[in-house]
Amino acid sequence: MNKIVEEKLMQRACELSVISTEKGCGPFGCVITDASYNILAEGHNQVTELNDPTAHAEIVTIRKACQVISNYNLSGCKLFSSCEPCPMCLSAIYWSQIVDVHYSNTRVDAKNIGFDDEFIYDELTKDIEDRKVKLKKIDSSSVLDSFNIWSNMENKLMY
Protein backbone atom coordinates (compact mmCIF):
# COMPACT_ATOMS: atom_id res chain seq x y z
CA MET A 1 0.00 0.00 0.00
CA ASN A 2 2.68 2.48 1.06
CA LYS A 3 4.72 1.38 -1.95
CA ILE A 4 1.96 2.47 -4.38
CA VAL A 5 1.53 5.81 -2.61
CA GLU A 6 5.28 6.38 -2.59
CA GLU A 7 5.50 5.62 -6.30
CA LYS A 8 2.69 8.09 -7.03
CA LEU A 9 4.45 10.79 -5.01
CA MET A 10 7.71 10.09 -6.85
CA GLN A 11 5.81 10.29 -10.13
CA ARG A 12 4.60 13.75 -9.03
CA ALA A 13 8.14 14.86 -8.11
CA CYS A 14 9.26 13.76 -11.59
CA GLU A 15 6.34 15.64 -13.19
CA LEU A 16 7.45 18.76 -11.31
CA SER A 17 10.97 18.29 -12.66
CA VAL A 18 9.56 18.23 -16.20
CA ILE A 19 7.45 21.35 -15.56
CA SER A 20 10.59 23.02 -14.19
CA THR A 21 12.65 22.11 -17.24
CA GLU A 22 9.96 23.34 -19.60
CA LYS A 23 10.10 26.72 -17.79
CA GLY A 24 13.86 26.81 -18.42
CA CYS A 25 14.68 26.02 -14.78
CA GLY A 26 16.88 23.13 -13.62
CA PRO A 27 15.35 19.65 -14.13
CA PHE A 28 14.51 18.90 -10.51
CA GLY A 29 11.22 18.54 -8.60
CA CYS A 30 10.29 17.77 -5.00
CA VAL A 31 7.26 16.92 -2.84
CA ILE A 32 7.08 16.89 0.97
CA THR A 33 4.29 15.07 2.78
CA ASP A 34 3.33 14.64 6.41
CA ALA A 35 3.69 11.24 8.11
CA SER A 36 0.39 10.09 6.53
CA TYR A 37 1.50 10.97 2.99
CA ASN A 38 -0.65 14.11 2.73
CA ILE A 39 1.17 16.61 0.52
CA LEU A 40 2.34 19.68 2.46
CA ALA A 41 4.34 21.35 -0.31
CA GLU A 42 5.61 20.96 -3.85
CA GLY A 43 8.54 22.74 -5.44
CA HIS A 44 11.02 22.78 -8.27
CA ASN A 45 14.44 24.24 -8.98
CA GLN A 46 14.31 28.04 -9.24
CA VAL A 47 17.99 29.02 -9.21
CA THR A 48 17.96 31.01 -12.43
CA GLU A 49 14.34 32.13 -12.13
CA LEU A 50 14.88 33.72 -8.69
CA ASN A 51 18.61 34.50 -8.94
CA ASP A 52 19.12 32.30 -5.91
CA PRO A 53 21.84 29.62 -6.00
CA THR A 54 20.25 27.98 -2.95
CA ALA A 55 16.85 27.55 -4.65
CA HIS A 56 17.25 23.85 -5.38
CA ALA A 57 14.00 21.86 -5.48
CA GLU A 58 14.47 20.35 -2.01
CA ILE A 59 15.37 23.66 -0.32
CA VAL A 60 12.44 25.45 -2.00
CA THR A 61 10.08 22.72 -0.86
CA ILE A 62 11.46 22.49 2.69
CA ARG A 63 10.98 26.25 3.06
CA LYS A 64 7.39 26.02 1.76
CA ALA A 65 6.48 23.05 3.95
CA CYS A 66 7.81 24.88 7.02
CA GLN A 67 5.58 27.84 6.23
CA VAL A 68 2.58 25.50 5.90
CA ILE A 69 3.08 24.00 9.35
CA SER A 70 4.59 27.18 10.87
CA ASN A 71 7.56 25.27 12.22
CA TYR A 72 11.25 24.94 11.33
CA ASN A 73 11.17 21.26 12.29
CA LEU A 74 9.77 18.79 9.78
CA SER A 75 10.39 15.63 11.79
CA GLY A 76 8.02 12.85 10.76
CA CYS A 77 7.63 14.29 7.27
CA LYS A 78 8.66 12.49 4.08
CA LEU A 79 10.53 13.99 1.15
CA PHE A 80 10.30 12.83 -2.46
CA SER A 81 12.90 14.27 -4.81
CA SER A 82 13.19 13.52 -8.51
CA CYS A 83 16.97 13.30 -7.97
CA GLU A 84 19.34 12.26 -5.20
CA PRO A 85 19.94 15.39 -3.12
CA CYS A 86 23.17 17.37 -3.50
CA PRO A 87 25.22 17.95 -0.31
CA MET A 88 23.54 21.33 0.29
CA CYS A 89 20.07 19.82 0.11
CA LEU A 90 21.01 16.69 2.03
CA SER A 91 22.43 18.87 4.81
CA ALA A 92 19.25 20.97 4.75
CA ILE A 93 17.29 17.72 5.14
CA TYR A 94 19.34 16.92 8.27
CA TRP A 95 18.69 20.39 9.69
CA SER A 96 14.95 20.01 8.92
CA GLN A 97 14.90 16.69 10.86
CA ILE A 98 13.37 14.76 7.95
CA VAL A 99 14.75 11.19 7.96
CA ASP A 100 12.57 9.61 5.28
CA VAL A 101 13.83 10.55 1.82
CA HIS A 102 13.01 9.06 -1.57
CA TYR A 103 14.73 9.87 -4.85
CA SER A 104 14.77 8.63 -8.42
CA ASN A 105 17.62 9.94 -10.59
CA THR A 106 21.04 9.44 -9.00
CA ARG A 107 23.85 11.93 -8.55
CA VAL A 108 25.66 10.07 -11.35
CA ASP A 109 22.69 10.73 -13.67
CA ALA A 110 22.90 14.40 -12.61
CA LYS A 111 26.63 14.53 -13.30
CA ASN A 112 26.03 13.11 -16.78
CA ILE A 113 23.92 16.15 -17.72
CA GLY A 114 26.29 18.68 -16.21
CA PHE A 115 25.29 19.02 -12.53
CA ASP A 116 28.37 18.13 -10.57
CA ASP A 117 27.09 17.42 -7.07
CA GLU A 118 29.78 14.75 -6.86
CA PHE A 119 32.46 17.43 -6.94
CA ILE A 120 31.01 19.10 -3.83
CA TYR A 121 30.63 15.75 -2.04
CA ASP A 122 34.35 15.18 -2.71
CA GLU A 123 35.35 18.68 -1.61
CA LEU A 124 33.53 18.37 1.74
CA THR A 125 35.63 15.34 2.70
CA LYS A 126 38.89 17.21 2.12
CA ASP A 127 40.95 19.01 4.71
CA ILE A 128 40.27 22.76 4.76
CA GLU A 129 43.62 23.60 3.14
CA ASP A 130 43.02 21.24 0.20
CA ARG A 131 39.65 22.62 -0.89
CA LYS A 132 38.96 24.72 -3.96
CA VAL A 133 37.08 27.17 -1.71
CA LYS A 134 39.74 28.91 0.34
CA LEU A 135 38.72 29.03 4.00
CA LYS A 136 40.83 31.42 6.05
CA LYS A 137 40.52 31.73 9.81
CA ILE A 138 40.57 35.31 11.13
CA ASP A 139 40.62 35.77 14.86
CA SER A 140 38.40 38.57 16.01
CA SER A 141 38.53 40.17 19.44
CA SER A 142 34.78 39.55 19.73
CA VAL A 143 34.90 36.11 18.21
CA LEU A 144 33.31 34.16 21.02
CA ASP A 145 31.01 36.92 22.31
CA SER A 146 27.83 35.65 20.67
CA PHE A 147 28.62 32.05 21.63
CA ASN A 148 29.10 33.11 25.25
CA ILE A 149 25.83 35.08 25.25
CA TRP A 150 24.06 32.08 23.69
CA SER A 151 25.53 29.66 26.25
CA ASN A 152 24.39 31.78 29.13
CA MET A 153 20.88 32.49 27.79
CA GLU A 154 17.95 30.86 29.51
CA ASN A 155 14.83 29.75 27.62
CA LYS A 156 16.54 29.91 24.26
CA LEU A 157 14.90 28.27 21.27
CA MET A 158 17.20 25.46 20.13
CA TYR A 159 16.86 24.18 16.60
Next chain:
Amino acid sequence: MNKIVEEKLMQRACELSVISTEKGCGPFGCVITDASYNILAEGHNQVTELNDPTAHAEIVTIRKACQVISNYNLSGCKLFSSCEPCPMCLSAIYWSQIVDVHYSNTRVDAKNIGFDDEFIYDELTKDIEDRKVKLKKIDSSSVLDSFNIWSNMENKLMY
Protein backbone atom coordinates in the same frame (compact mmCIF):
# COMPACT_ATOMS: atom_id res chain seq x y z
CA MET B 1 46.13 46.65 3.93
CA ASN B 2 43.77 43.83 2.92
CA LYS B 3 44.43 42.24 6.29
CA ILE B 4 43.06 45.28 8.15
CA VAL B 5 39.99 45.44 5.91
CA GLU B 6 39.39 41.73 6.33
CA GLU B 7 39.66 42.02 10.11
CA LYS B 8 37.12 44.86 10.11
CA LEU B 9 34.71 42.82 8.00
CA MET B 10 35.13 39.85 10.34
CA GLN B 11 34.49 42.18 13.27
CA ARG B 12 31.22 43.19 11.57
CA ALA B 13 30.22 39.54 11.00
CA CYS B 14 30.83 38.92 14.71
CA GLU B 15 28.78 42.01 15.64
CA LEU B 16 25.92 40.63 13.53
CA SER B 17 26.19 37.32 15.40
CA VAL B 18 25.78 39.20 18.69
CA ILE B 19 22.80 41.17 17.34
CA SER B 20 21.29 37.85 16.20
CA THR B 21 21.77 36.25 19.59
CA GLU B 22 20.25 39.21 21.39
CA LYS B 23 17.15 38.80 19.17
CA GLY B 24 16.93 35.15 20.27
CA CYS B 25 18.21 33.86 16.93
CA GLY B 26 21.20 31.55 16.49
CA PRO B 27 24.61 33.17 17.23
CA PHE B 28 25.85 33.51 13.66
CA GLY B 29 26.47 36.52 11.40
CA CYS B 30 27.74 36.97 7.84
CA VAL B 31 28.90 39.68 5.44
CA ILE B 32 29.43 39.35 1.67
CA THR B 33 31.51 41.89 -0.25
CA ASP B 34 32.43 42.36 -3.87
CA ALA B 35 36.02 41.80 -5.04
CA SER B 36 36.98 45.29 -3.79
CA TYR B 37 35.62 44.66 -0.27
CA ASN B 38 32.49 46.80 -0.73
CA ILE B 39 29.70 45.28 1.34
CA LEU B 40 26.91 43.82 -0.80
CA ALA B 41 24.87 42.20 1.96
CA GLU B 42 24.77 41.41 5.65
CA GLY B 43 22.76 38.71 7.38
CA HIS B 44 22.32 36.64 10.49
CA ASN B 45 20.76 33.32 11.44
CA GLN B 46 16.95 33.46 11.18
CA VAL B 47 15.95 29.79 11.50
CA THR B 48 13.55 30.24 14.40
CA GLU B 49 12.50 33.78 13.46
CA LEU B 50 11.39 32.76 9.94
CA ASN B 51 10.56 29.09 10.58
CA ASP B 52 13.15 28.20 7.98
CA PRO B 53 15.76 25.54 8.79
CA THR B 54 17.82 26.72 5.80
CA ALA B 55 18.03 30.33 7.07
CA HIS B 56 21.60 30.06 8.33
CA ALA B 57 23.58 33.31 8.27
CA GLU B 58 25.54 32.40 5.13
CA ILE B 59 22.48 31.25 3.15
CA VAL B 60 20.50 34.35 4.17
CA THR B 61 23.40 36.57 3.09
CA ILE B 62 24.08 34.72 -0.18
CA ARG B 63 20.41 35.12 -1.11
CA LYS B 64 20.49 38.84 -0.28
CA ALA B 65 23.74 39.48 -2.17
CA CYS B 66 22.33 37.73 -5.25
CA GLN B 67 19.31 40.02 -5.16
CA VAL B 68 21.60 43.07 -4.93
CA ILE B 69 23.55 42.12 -8.06
CA SER B 70 20.59 40.39 -9.78
CA ASN B 71 22.63 37.27 -10.43
CA TYR B 72 22.81 33.74 -9.01
CA ASN B 73 26.58 33.72 -9.49
CA LEU B 74 28.71 35.49 -6.88
CA SER B 75 32.11 34.62 -8.35
CA GLY B 76 34.75 37.14 -7.29
CA CYS B 77 32.85 37.98 -4.10
CA LYS B 78 34.20 37.42 -0.59
CA LEU B 79 32.31 35.94 2.34
CA PHE B 80 32.97 36.67 6.02
CA SER B 81 31.21 34.39 8.48
CA SER B 82 31.46 34.61 12.26
CA CYS B 83 31.71 30.80 12.28
CA GLU B 84 33.10 28.09 10.00
CA PRO B 85 30.26 27.17 7.62
CA CYS B 86 28.22 24.00 8.16
CA PRO B 87 28.06 21.54 5.23
CA MET B 88 24.81 23.09 3.97
CA CYS B 89 26.31 26.58 3.88
CA LEU B 90 29.67 25.42 2.53
CA SER B 91 27.86 23.61 -0.30
CA ALA B 92 25.80 26.76 -0.95
CA ILE B 93 29.08 28.67 -1.15
CA TYR B 94 30.28 26.22 -3.84
CA TRP B 95 27.04 26.65 -5.80
CA SER B 96 27.34 30.45 -5.50
CA GLN B 97 30.90 30.27 -6.96
CA ILE B 98 32.43 32.21 -4.04
CA VAL B 99 35.96 30.88 -3.40
CA ASP B 100 37.19 33.40 -0.85
CA VAL B 101 35.77 32.61 2.60
CA HIS B 102 36.81 33.91 6.02
CA TYR B 103 35.55 32.63 9.35
CA SER B 104 36.29 33.09 13.02
CA ASN B 105 34.69 30.54 15.37
CA THR B 106 35.36 26.95 14.34
CA ARG B 107 32.94 24.06 13.95
CA VAL B 108 34.38 22.68 17.19
CA ASP B 109 33.44 25.91 18.98
CA ALA B 110 29.94 25.54 17.47
CA LYS B 111 29.69 21.93 18.64
CA ASN B 112 30.65 23.00 22.16
CA ILE B 113 27.52 25.19 22.39
CA GLY B 114 25.18 22.61 20.88
CA PHE B 115 25.35 23.11 17.09
CA ASP B 116 26.47 19.82 15.69
CA ASP B 117 27.66 20.61 12.19
CA GLU B 118 30.31 17.95 12.71
CA PHE B 119 27.62 15.28 12.80
CA ILE B 120 26.40 16.28 9.33
CA TYR B 121 29.96 16.44 7.96
CA ASP B 122 30.41 12.85 9.20
CA GLU B 123 27.08 11.69 7.77
CA LEU B 124 27.86 13.03 4.29
CA THR B 125 30.98 10.87 4.04
CA LYS B 126 29.02 7.70 4.79
CA ASP B 127 27.57 5.29 2.29
CA ILE B 128 23.86 5.92 1.64
CA GLU B 129 22.78 2.80 3.56
CA ASP B 130 24.74 3.80 6.69
CA ARG B 131 23.25 7.28 7.12
CA LYS B 132 20.75 8.37 9.76
CA VAL B 133 18.63 9.88 6.97
CA LYS B 134 17.17 6.97 5.06
CA LEU B 135 17.55 7.48 1.31
CA LYS B 136 15.44 5.09 -0.73
CA LYS B 137 15.63 4.90 -4.51
CA ILE B 138 12.27 4.62 -6.28
CA ASP B 139 12.32 4.06 -10.00
CA SER B 140 9.70 6.11 -11.79
CA SER B 141 8.59 5.49 -15.36
CA SER B 142 9.26 9.17 -16.08
CA VAL B 143 12.46 9.30 -14.10
CA LEU B 144 14.80 10.51 -16.79
CA ASP B 145 12.26 12.59 -18.75
CA SER B 146 13.32 15.96 -17.41
CA PHE B 147 17.02 15.09 -17.74
CA ASN B 148 16.45 14.12 -21.37
CA ILE B 149 14.53 17.34 -22.09
CA TRP B 150 17.30 19.33 -20.39
CA SER B 151 20.05 17.55 -22.37
CA ASN B 152 18.32 18.27 -25.65
CA MET B 153 17.49 21.92 -24.89
CA GLU B 154 19.34 24.61 -26.75
CA ASN B 155 20.22 27.98 -25.19
CA LYS B 156 19.59 26.71 -21.67
CA LEU B 157 20.82 28.75 -18.73
CA MET B 158 23.44 26.66 -16.93
CA TYR B 159 24.25 27.48 -13.32
